[in-house]
Amino acid sequence: MDYFDIFISILGSAIRLSIPLLFTALAGLFSERAGIFDIGLEGKMLASAFASACVAYYTGNAWAGLGAGILTAIVFSMVHGFASITNRGNQIVSGVALNFVAAGLTIVLGQAWFNQGGRTGQVPPEGRFSGIVLPGADMMRDVPIIGPLYANVVSGNNILTYIAFLMVPVSWWVLYRTRFGLRLRAVGENPGAVDTAGISVSWLRYRALIVTGFLAGFAGTYLAIAQSAAFINNMSAGKGYIALAALIFAKWKPVPVMFACLLFGFLDAFANFMQGKSLPLIGEVPVQIFQALPYILTCVLLAGFIGIARPPKAGGVPYAKER
Amino acid sequence: MSTASVSLPAWINYGVIPLLNLVLAFFFSGLVVWAIGENPFEALQLLLIGALGRGEGIGFTLFYTTSFIFTGLSVAVAIHAGLFNIGSEGQAYLGGLGAALVALSLDHYVPWYVTMPFAVIGAALFGAACAAIPAWLQAKRGSHIVITTIMFNFIVSSLMNYVLVRLLIVPGKMAPETRTFLEGGQLPKLDWLIALFGGRLGAAPLNFSFLIALVMCFLVWVLIWRTKLGYEMRTLGISPSAASYAGIRYAKIVMITMLISGGLAGMMALNPVMGASARLQIEFVGGAGFVGIAVSLMGRNHPAGIILAALLFGILYQGGAELSFDMPRITRDMIVVIQGMVILFAGALEYMLRPAIVRLYQQVTGK
Numbered sequence: 001m002d003y004f005d006i007f008i009s010i011l012g013s014a015i016r017l018s019i020p021l022l023f024t025a026l027a028g029l030f031s032e033r034a035g036i037f038d039i040g041l042e043g044k045m046l047a048s049a050f051a052s053a054c055v056a057y058y059t060g061n062a063w064a065g066l067g068a069g070i071l072t073a074i075v076f077s078m079v080h081g082f083a084s085i086t087n088r089g090n091q092i093v094s095g096v097a098l099n100f101v102a103a104g105l106t107i108v109l110g111q112a113w114f115n116q117g118g119r120t121g122q123v124p125p126e127g128r129f130s131g132i133v134l135p136g137a138d139m140m141r142d143v144p145i146i147g148p149l150y151a152n153v154v155s156g157n158n159i160l161t162y163i164a165f166l167m168v169p170v171s172w173w174v175l176y177r178t179r180f181g182l183r184l185r186a187v188g189e190n191p192g193a194v195d196t197a198g199i200s201v202s203w204l205r206y207r208a209l210i211v212t213g214f215l216a217g218f219a220g221t222y223l224a225i226a227q228s229a230a231f232i233n234n235m236s237a238g239k240g241y242i243a244l245a246a247l248i249f250a251k252w253k254p255v256p257v258m259f260a261c262l263l264f265g266f267l268d269a270f271a272n273f274m275q276g277k278s279l280p281l282i283g284e285v286p287v288q289i290f291q292a293l294p295y296i297l298t299c300v301l302l303a304g305f306i307g308i309a310r311p312p313k314a315g316g317v318p319y320a321k322e323r
Numbered sequence: 324m325s326t327a328s329v330s331l332p333a334w335i336n337y338g339v340i341p342l343l344n345l346v347l348a349f350f351f352s353g354l355v356v357w358a359i360g361e362n363p364f365e366a367l368q369l370l371l372i373g374a375l376g377r378g379e380g381i382g383f384t385l386f387y388t389t390s391f392i393f394t395g396l397s398v399a400v401a402i403h404a405g406l407f408n409i410g411s412e413g414q415a416y417l418g419g420l421g422a423a424l425v426a427l428s429l430d431h432y433v434p435w436y437v438t439m440p441f442a443v444i445g446a447a448l449f450g451a452a453c454a455a456i457p458a459w460l461q462a463k464r465g466s467h468i469v470i471t472t473i474m475f476n477f478i479v480s481s482l483m484n485y486v487l488v489r490l491l492i493v494p495g496k497m498a499p500e501t502r503t504f505l506e507g508g509q510l511p512k513l514d515w516l517i518a519l520f521g522g523r524l525g526a527a528p529l530n531f532s533f534l535i536a537l538v539m540c541f542l543v544w545v546l547i548w549r550t551k552l553g554y555e556m557r558t559l560g561i562s563p564s565a566a567s568y569a570g571i572r573y574a575k576i577v578m579i580t581m582l583i584s585g586g587l588a589g590m591m592a593l594n595p596v597m598g599a600s601a602r603l604q605i606e607f608v609g610g611a612g613f614v615g616i617a618v619s620l621m622g623r624n625h626p627a628g629i630i631l632a633a634l635l636f637g638i639l640y641q642g643g644a645e646l647s648f649d650m651p652r653i654t655r656d657m658i659v660v661i662q663g664m665v666i667l668f669a670g671a672l673e674y675m676l677r678p679a680i681v682r683l684y685q686q687v688t689g690k
């Protein structure tokens with residue numbers, strides 16, 4: 001295999017690995033820009049993966065699975081909202097709690113319903129999102145450079161992948177070009193001002209969290225019934241936290257979020273590829289370095305060595321209307 | 324009228340409200356048990372018998388309690404200074420490396436009571452080292468400690484993976500773990516403690532680190548409420564601006580607090596590594612760092628409360644394991660659900676019931 005083929009294959013797998021990150025990071029973007037920290041992204045992803053796998057298994061309909069995934073993530077989001085907006089509880093504590101609930105509940109319910117050690121049943125092919133071959137992919141395959149790139153990286157992905165990339169400009173447009181987006185960003189910076197303007201801070205934040213749940217639902221669904229064909233124990237495996245890291249790495253902006261997710265996805269794919277191989281000059285590089293790299297990079301960024309990552313000003317602070 | 328400003332007597336704040344929150348958490352956990360077709364009351368009964376019924380069960384319960392006391396104290400110390408340390412998990416994991424290195428190098432030569440103090444220091448140092456970078460980032464660069472400690476959990480996990488798989492593994496073995504420590508690198512079991520109450524410890528790994536944990540509870544109490552440093556930490560926690568006006572140096576207190584917090588988390592490793600399995604194993608912390616968050620919240624960040632809360636979670640862990648034998652439909656992960664519910668109701672929804680209780684209290688007292 002020559003280097004270009006290897007590159008194409010890594011790139012293809014990088015895209016597949018970055019999709020759940022992208023959905024989740026965009027989900028986190030809406031909540032954090034509205035001033036609600038969300039450590040619970042991991043849990044939402046896990047819970048929605050479980051729900052979508054269950055529903056897709058029983059109905060054999062991938063879209064029903066997606067609906068269930070989205071609904072579940074929104075329910076989790078609303079509990080987070082109830083705790084952190086209505087009851088003005090600690091947002092981090094609430095996120096940690098929901099991660100635990102999701103991690104435990106998916107296994108307990110999965111074991112009770114399917115009896116396969118936390119796995120759900122195998123989802124039938126029609127209950128999954130499978131790859132779509134874009135027009136002309138086979139024809140283009142023989143064209144040098146662009147051909148393989150189009151046929152193996154751009155084409156052949158499932159519909160959720162294309163939706164994920166579509167969500168990037170959509171998120172940008174919602175956040176920066178609509179009234180809702182303007183208010184959402186304002187409520188994350190200065191909720192007092194938004195309140196003074198006669199807009200309900202709570203309702204605005206709840207709506208932001210609904211969007212968060214909606215997007216996180218896609219992420220979980222992607223994991224369960226697009227990337228694989230069943231829910232597996234703890235299948236999010238820390239991806240929610242990597243997405244959080246990507247969100248911070250991208251300084252809470254939609255387009256950079258996409259690049260950060262692609263970068264972290266690429267690192268993951270590269271680590272998989274490098275397993276047991278050695279590089280010229282350096283020798284064998286431990287895989288663990290690549291696994292840790294997204295977190296190390298985020299810490300370096302947070303330290304202010306690569307520009308400044310300034311979080312939304314009101315993030316994490318419950319808003320009290322009266323004292 | 325807002326009820327937030329009404330002050331309630333301590334027995335309601337520290338007794339009734341946490342208890343009601345706990346009841347709510349168990350109620351929702353019970354709903355889950357009921358939903359999968361088992362009787363919640365029967366499950367609770369089996370859980371309690373499993374945890375407290377026999378000497379061996381109690382031994383396991385106290386073994387888990389020991390780990391949770393350490394991580395609970397770790398989280399609590401940080402919270403007193405207004406810092407949320409989510410990294411106890413990683414700090415404990417790295418602490419295990421410290422303890423294991425001491426045990427591996429000393430166990431051939433000296434008895435356990437000589438190894439122990441060095442192991443305590445080793446575990447604490449490595450745990451503190453893991454907290455040092457997030458602490459410095461918070462103190463000097465203003466990076467959010469929650470985020471950096473989360474990141475460090477993963478960084479440490481990768482690092483330990485590397486260390487165990489590549490460096491400390493016994494040549495020729497598949498399992499990524501160190502060799503078994505000799506007697507000189509193990510902490511003795513506390514069979515006499517259980518025998519004192521007429522039970523038998525059996526195979527339960529309750530060990531000397533339980534006593535270390537209790538000593539640490541006392542030391543943390545002294546530190547927080549009886550020293551100048553503790554006073555400065557609490558001041559910083561309640562009002563950073565007041566602390567600044569009082570001439571308390573922010574960076575210094577943040578660093579010291581996080582080093583102590585990381586050190587306490589690191590010491591947790593003594594319990595499983597030197598007390599139970601007598602070797603360093605991959606992922607040995609098993610979520611105890613996160614349980615520490617729940618324990619600290621439940622225990623209102625006070626050592627006495629932490630002991631009680633750690634005991635509660637110890638009962639849950641041991642009882643949950645037994646329960647999954649008796650009721651195979653309920654897996655061990657039910658504990659994780661209960662834990663999540665407890666964190667949710669006792670932590671995030673801490674004040675949900677308060678307005679209602681204030682109104683009730685006002686009616687009853689006629690104010």
